[in-house]
Amino acid sequence: MTFAPAEGGGTIVTLEHRQLDRFGADAAQHVAKLNGGWPAHLAEFVRYANAHA
Secondary structure, X not given: OEEEEOOOOOEEEXXXXXXXXXXXXXXXXXXXXXXXXHHHHHHHHHHHHHHOO
């Protein structure tokens, strides 16, 4: 996860998964969990950021 200033204000958040192949035969299962979990994780981040703004 990286954060960078956005032109005109705000922040660009970039999420990147790497080396998921290290999970071997279980890689697809881990990818499915990550894809389904981001909305919840991002909502938690928004709540945190708003509380600490």
